[in-house]
Amino acid sequence: MNRFWRGRRIPLSWLLLTRQPFRLLVALAGISFAGILMFMQLGFRDGLFDASVTAHRLFDADVVLISPRSASSVSMEAFPRRRLVQTLADPDVDGVTQVHWGLMLWRNPETRRNRSILALGFNPDDPFFVDPSLAEKTDALKQKGRILFDQLSRPEFGPIADWYRDGRVVETEIAGNRVRVAGLVSLGTSFGADGNLLTSTETFLDLMPQKPPGAIEVGLVRLKPGADPQQVVSRLSQRLPKDVLVLTKQGFIDFEQNYWKSSTSIGFIFTLGAAMGFVVGCVIVYQVLYTDVSDHLPEYATLMAMGYRLSHLLGVVVREGFYLAVMGYVPAYLAGQGLYSFVRDATKLPVGMDFSRALTVLVMILVMCMLSSLLAMRRLIDADPAEIF
Amino acid sequence: MATVVVDNLSHAFGQGEMRREVLQNISFSIEPGEVVLLTGPSGCGKTTLLTLIGALRTVQQGQVSVLGQALHGAGRRRRQQVRRCIGMIFQGHNLLRCLTAEQNVQMGADLLPGLSYRARRDEARQWLRAVGLEDHMAKVPHDLSGGQKQRVAIARALAATPRLLLADEPTAALDSRTGREVVELLRRLAREQSCAVLMVTHDPRIVDVADRLLQMEDGRLMNAV
Ligand SMILES: Nc1ncnc2c1ncn2[C@@H]1O[C@H](COP(=O)(O)OP(=O)(O)OP(=O)(O)O)[C@@H](O)[C@H]1O
Ligand SMILES: [Mg+2]
Numbered sequence A: 001m002n003r004f005w006r007g008r009r010i011p012l013s014w015l016l017l018t019r020q021p022f023r024l025l026v027a028l029a030g031i032s033f034a035g036i037l038m039f040m041q042l043g044f045r046d047g048l049f050d051a052s053v054t055a056h057r058l059f060d061a062d063v064v065l066i067s068p069r070s071a072s073s074v075s076m077e078a079f080p081r082r083r084l085v086q087t088l089a090d091p092d093v094d095g096v097t098q099v100h101w102g103l104m105l106w107r108n109p110e111t112r113r114n115r116s117i118l119a120l121g122f123n124p125d126d127p128f129f130v131d132p133s134l135a136e137k138t139d140a141l142k143q144k145g146r147i148l149f150d151q152l153s154r155p156e157f158g159p160i161a162d163w164y165r166d167g168r169v170v171e172t173e174i175a176g177n178r179v180r181v182a183g184l185v186s187l188g189t190s191f192g193a194d195g196n197l198l199t200s201t202e203t204f205l206d207l208m209p210q211k212p213p214g215a216i217e218v219g220l221v222r223l224k225p226g227a228d229p230q231q232v233v234s235r236l237s238q239r240l241p242k243d244v245l246v247l248t249k250q251g252f253i254d255f256e257q258n259y260w261k262s263s264t265s266i267g268f269i270f271t272l273g274a275a276m277g278f279v280v281g282c283v284i285v286y287q288v289l290y291t292d293v294s295d296h297l298p299e300y301a302t303l304m305a306m307g308y309r310l311s312h313l314l315g316v317v318v319r320e321g322f323y324l325a326v327m328g329y330v331p332a333y334l335a336g337q338g339l340y341s342f343v344r345d346a347t348k349l350p351v352g353m354d355f356s357r358a359l360t361v362l363v364m365i366l367v368m369c370m371l372s373s374l375l376a377m378r379r380l381i382d383a384d385p386a387e388i389f
Numbered sequence B: 001m002a003t004v005v006v007d008n009l010s011h012a013f014g015q016g017e018m019r020r021e022v023l024q025n026i027s028f029s030i031e032p033g034e035v036v037l038l039t040g041p042s043g044c045g046k047t048t049l050l051t052l053i054g055a056l057r058t059v060q061q062g063q064v065s066v067l068g069q070a071l072h073g074a075g076r077r078r079r080q081q082v083r084r085c086i087g088m089i090f091q092g093h094n095l096l097r098c099l100t101a102e103q104n105v106q107m108g109a110d111l112l113p114g115l116s117y118r119a120r121r122d123e124a125r126q127w128l129r130a131v132g133l134e135d136h137m138a139k140v141p142h143d144l145s146g147g148q149k150q151r152v153a154i155a156r157a158l159a160a161t162p163r164l165l166l167a168d169e170p171t172a173a174l175d176s177r178t179g180r181e182v183v184e185l186l187r188r189l190a191r192e193q194s195c196a197v198l199m200v201t202h203d204p205r206i207v208d209v210a211d212r213l214l215q216m217e218d219g220r221l222m223n224a225v
Helices: A002-007 A012-018 A021-051 A054-058 A082-089 A132-142 A160-165 A201-207 A229-239 A249-262 A265-306 A310-347 A355-376 A378-382 B046-053 B076-084 B101-109 B117-130 B146-159 B176-192 B204-209
Strands: A063-066 A093-107 A114-122 A146-150 A171-174 A177-185 A196-200 A218-223 A245-248 B004-013 B020-030 B035-039 B061-066 B086-089 B164-168 B196-200 B212-217 B220-224
Touching: A012 A021, A012 A265, A012 A310, A021 A249, A021 A265, A021 A310, A021 A355, A054 A114, A054 A249, A063 A082, A063 A229, A063 A249, A082 A093, A082 A218, A082 A229, A093 A201, A114 A201, A132 A146, A132 A177, A132 A196, A146 A160, A160 A177, A177 A196, A177 A201, A196 A201, A218 A229, A229 A245, A245 A249, A249 A265, A265 A310, A265 A355, A265 A378, A265 B076, A265 B101, A310 A355, A310 A378, A355 A378, B004 B046, B020 B046, B020 B220, B035 B046, B035 B176, B035 B204, B046 B061, B046 B164, B046 B196, B076 B086, B086 B146, B101 B117, B101 B146, B117 B146, B146 B164, B146 B176, B164 B176, B176 B196, B176 B204
Parallel strands: A114 A196, A146 A177, B035 B196, B035 B212, B086 B164, B164 B196
Antiparallel strands: A063 A218, A063 A245, A093 A114, A093 A171, A093 A218, A146 A196, A171 A177, B004 B020, B004 B061, B212 B220
């Protein structure tokens, strides 16, 4: 207690900041703007990369087989179905199922325009879905020509979800074949797909008659409890011929995200965007703090002349930077959340505030503010106090 | 031991062509408790001399020692410690605009080691009473008159219990009556603390408060009366 009283001081940083409330507000607006910029750029980037794997996350599998010629979810190549059956020889494998995966041309029933949609075909008797409510809906697919439509698809596919909810029979054409919507699911759009539909293997093959028989795009393998997927993957990779690529589920997700991150300019652009947000933020914050410190420089020089240590004054300024960062962060956080929900509504992208991003931006703002305040103090470090009065 | 010893001190501003000698071969000393007045025409180098003694400027040539500490070539830490023992009253009062009178004085008292917050605050209040500002403790500098601000600056300088007080025209902004009051107050309080004083002034009416008068002209010390 005694120590506390001895250590207590006049809250100089706070008083310096709040002497001119209007100026403080302007400074906070600048810092918040920088924060919002970073929230937006990082949010878009993460949201888009997250969205690129919604379909991949659907399946409850431990090991995934794809063709080594597949580059991404929008260009899935086929491999022999035999390879999937061969995995059953492994003692750790519990069961397997196949998924057909490809882009089809969907006709908008209202405007009659065609647009490409991502279609997944699987066995409705044996769905490997993580989400149990999805598994219930697959019963409707046992009838031929029925599909489940993703209600988060872009509106260019037509007002399918609205019509369906109104109780209408919604029918349209895919590659000249009539299909009927038998239910709605919520998946979401991604870089490659503006919309999604789920259907049975049989219907899928009807819609794509040119596909060679016995060829599949994705093989799903479920392991016995306690088995190590990593070990099974390396075992299967050795045993199976090179016309198939064996991945863990996470490996399958990484495969897709890596494609967008490194093989296209999209990843680069968004990383650059986030970096720009940081740089612009730094410039704004530095400007704000530099004028603030310059304005108070004579007062800091006075304190130095009185015999205060330089480290004490740096402490005062760093604390100023800290207060500014925290006060500027709160509105940035709130605005970020508002903008995310706005973007979610407008683009159907899964953009949201998550803890690690909130923390990243907070740390970046803190670093920006405290570094800039220290940089702005350089003049005091270099100069004799007498030069500043 | 003398509080201040200045020996053969010279100082110049600028480089090369622009170089101008402002102080030339200045030597004098101040004993503990002495009140010394420094006068001279404008631009003769008084403020420069004061800032050199106050360790606010790097000594270029000659020796300055304050309270036994040599300043020529002294590092940042040493100079900070010397400043700790010196009270400064500036030409412009240099109060912190964001602090009240009481808080400004407490910034001086805060330099005292080992005192609790409350003790330091009481110290500040006592000094404000000593300069006759007990009714204006909660005012910020903006709301104080010139004389009041100068008195706050005196209280702040004295609150750190300095052993040397450097005052640069503390009466410049004041009318002659207030100026006289302020200087007399300064001398009385410094005497009570047995603190040496070096005061720059243009004002011929306050010369009689000094023990000694130093006269400067064009960077040189004319006579030590
Ligand atoms: N930072 C500086 N750079 C260059 N020249 C300076 C600087 N500071 C002061 N001078 C010059 O040094 C000379 C002495 O200045 P100083 O401030 O010491 O005078 P002074 O005696 O205090 O004058 P006054 O009575 O007007 O306050 C002046 O000619 C001034 O122009
Ligand atoms: Mg001067």
